[in-house]
Amino acid sequence: MPSILFIYKNKNLADQFVKHFKLNGYSIHQFYDEELPYYKFSKLQQLENIFYRIFKRDTQHIHKIEQRNFISVTNKKLKKLEQKNLKFDFCFVIRGDLIPENVIRYARSISDKMVDYQLDGLSVSKKILDYDYLFDQIYVFDDKDVLDYPGYNLKSITNCFFEENTNVNKSIDFSYIGVNTENRFNILNNLYDILKDLDKNYVINFYLKQDEFHSKFSEKLIMINDSLNYKNCLEISNRTKVLIDLKRQEHNGLSLRFFEALNYKNKIITNNNSVLNYDFYHPDNIYITDYKNYEGLEEFLSKPYFMIDENIIIKYRFDNWIKNILYT
Structure with missing residues (x-):
């Protein structure tokens, strides 16, 4: 061992x-x-x-x-x-x-x-x-x-995903979990309105953790004082149809959300163009936007999730990921 x-x-x-x-x-x-x-x-x-x-x-x-x-x-x-x-x-x-x-x-x-x-x-x-x-x-x-x-x-x-149970009802249409910043607050507020215009019945759970520097309030967003633990985050992702990803300006690497989505078969809305270079990218699953232009979003949401080849998915699973790190 x-x-x-x-x-x-x-x-x-x-x-x-x-x-x-x-x-x-x-x-x-x-x-x-x-x-x-x-x-x-x-x-x-x-x-x-x-x-x-x-x-x-x-x-x-x-x-x-x-x-x-x-x-x-x-x-x-x-x-x-x-x-x-x-x-x-x-x-x-x-x-x-x-x-x-x-x-x-x-x-x-x-x-x-x-x-x-x-x-x-x-x-x-x-x-x-x-x-x-x-x-x-x-x-x-x-x-x-x-x-x-x-x-x-x-x-x-890349990042990886942890193999967890995926057999749950996807009762949330869109979710995001992150720390509040002015940019994220404004993007999510606007996106909420755009999504509700497409379908007022959408269930949208956007969680933002408050801090002493960013304490704005919006009835459209779920403002929380304490961070959700990662287990809770995974449970929310598992129950979500579409994850929202907001790229940090400082880098182009893909967040854990992309790899969780491979496991949970979530669609993603993102502003990270580098995802185009990955073997799991498919336009039916990943919608790229600058969060200003949403042309084609309604069509994207109407399409079913495109099933990614299992051989591609398992490359990013923790067991294979950690072997690559420790033994190469």
Whole structure:
């Protein structure tokens, strides 16, 4: 049974990886094995944050406090790992740029093979290049990053999907789940109206997580204060006919939504033109728009889902995806 030290700061999504590692016969040690409490401030830290926000007009200082707490929690977990004196066949890291260097260095010393996967473009995670010498391979999900940073140990790979039950009733016509920004808020508000003009009976669930910087309200959107966990997100996707994808400006890699859609057989509306280059693209399943021009949308929605060749789909399934990462 191959042993893996798994390091990923986002436990919400990490739990899904851990579940499927175990289902596929891997022995897993999860470094961040509980929700990180670094956002829970002491009374002194609360006063510190108030002082900086009110008297120094620094609304970003809160993130410095969070980072200090994260480092403190991380060092405690590292000490526990060191005490166990374990060795691993692989260390698999996701978003290594967010992990302190002392953790990466120690993981390297106890792992036969060290691999990182960047599921965000290097434009927002370039620090991973500082750790290049510690990894056998760094995988990126945007092909352009490999071209833009020659000389580094980079290789491109897509996102994947986790094989889950798909035998559910698709009771939601359209869904989106994401963090609120002004651009997303405006796009989804407008799209809601366009879809309702096509059919007032459409069930449209657009979830946006509020934050202190983007707190607009719309009766058309479902504004939530706490993020949905990834399991809930998958359940919503599974019950949806058409997923909405809003590309981040910083990169062209395909989000997890595209690969969830392969498993759940969802259609997708997106502004990511790079999907045209993928072997699972079909115009009956994926509608590309700039979210200003919706010519052909009604025709797209009227067509049935085009069944993609199973041999194409299984390439992106977690079990095959992780074998490509660990054994090539």
